[in-house]
Amino acid sequence: MDLIYRGKTKDVYRNEDGDTVLYFKDDMTGKDGVFDPGENQVGLTVEGSGEAGLKMTSFFFEKFNAENIPTHYIDADAEAREMRVKEISVFGEGLEVICRYRAVGSFIRRYGDYIEEGGELPAYVETTLKDDERGDPLINEAALEALGILQPGEYKKVVDLTVKISGLIKDELAQKGLELYDIKLEFGRDLKTGEILLIDELSGGNMRVFKAGEAVDPLKIGEYLFSE
Template sequence: MSETTETRPVKGELLHEGKAKKVFKTDREDLLIQEFKNDATAFDGTKKGTIEGKGTVNCQVSAMMFKLLAENGIENHYVELLSENAMAILPVEIIPVEVVVRNITAGSLVRHRGFEEGKKLDPTIVEWYLKNNELHDPLINDSHILAFGYLDEDGMALLREKALKINEILLEFFAGIGIDLVDFKLEFGRRPDGSIILADEISPDTCRLWDKETGRKLDKDRFRFDLGDVEEAYQEILKRTATAN
């Protein structure tokens, strides 16, 4: 879906300001603008800060990942880059189920499930989380999704299949630039014709990325846990991603 627009969309009314991005209407019904901020939050918004240059890194990295996925048959909302930290996207109705894919133990698997960090997972874990800040994005299961009508059986199977295909593509890409893709979060949305496409972002905010050689964390965990050199880690991901293209 990465066709370019004939004329550049003009930014209109602010539709939504989230923690990491702003979404604007445009002069075209069929396009939105997604602008990436330097603001960083963690632990349900209780930790707040800014990461200089993050908006640009996340926008550029997301654009490259969306292009790569589109080339590999994964339809997504990306249309074109408009500036260093803004992109045109296709509007979707976001499905309030976040899909998390895990290749290596980290994060909540360590904090809440008692697993040791850094163990390879086989099979890959796919998890569903309800996208609801007030409820702190709780883990949910297939029955919850069916009972509350977020997706039917086919929709769940489709999202799982897409998530695993995306995982294969991204695992290979990141391996090529010396990075282990530990885990990541995806959001999907419905187009007016009922089709479901990938939306939101794919960036060091939404992926855990570890250097293959040193194990160094090159993602938002540096901010979450005050590991230092946060800006430098984001720049490193941008640099490696850009040189791979």
């Protein structure tokens, strides 16, 4: 396969059939060896995390495709750590969308004077630009439109999809006694149709999950999810 892009946690390839293939690495975001989905750097490498992440990702994407929620997912080979996806274009240089149900991480660092750690939030959605040099800055709807990153009306579509998708994941985890505190999603446009699609991955590395008030290791989330 031909390498297109080397990312922090995934590499992007073009296979011999011309399909786009994501390869899931064992690298995870964090700092000083501690996992943090909000960090914009690789903080640790954990053997088996790539396969675990892809297994969880394909589980959710297949559910969403079956429910006609637009995604870039085609199919996956968990053992090979490869996921075949539709060809897409990203918003600008990349846009991350976070849905928050509890005040933790960067949210509490910014707004800690107004809410206690772990305080409940009503599926609060915020957007950040993928920009390592500037620390993935927050950006609002007006700025996204002014800069031409989103077209008028697209922000609402992204937010509505984020709330719907996050809610489905939250409910799925709740069935296993897990509580979703926050989750980071990404969206793009289908190059053929222009439709807004859910892209990237849906793994433990993209979310904070707690059980009985204790943080769940991202690799353990899948074990709970797939347990009988």
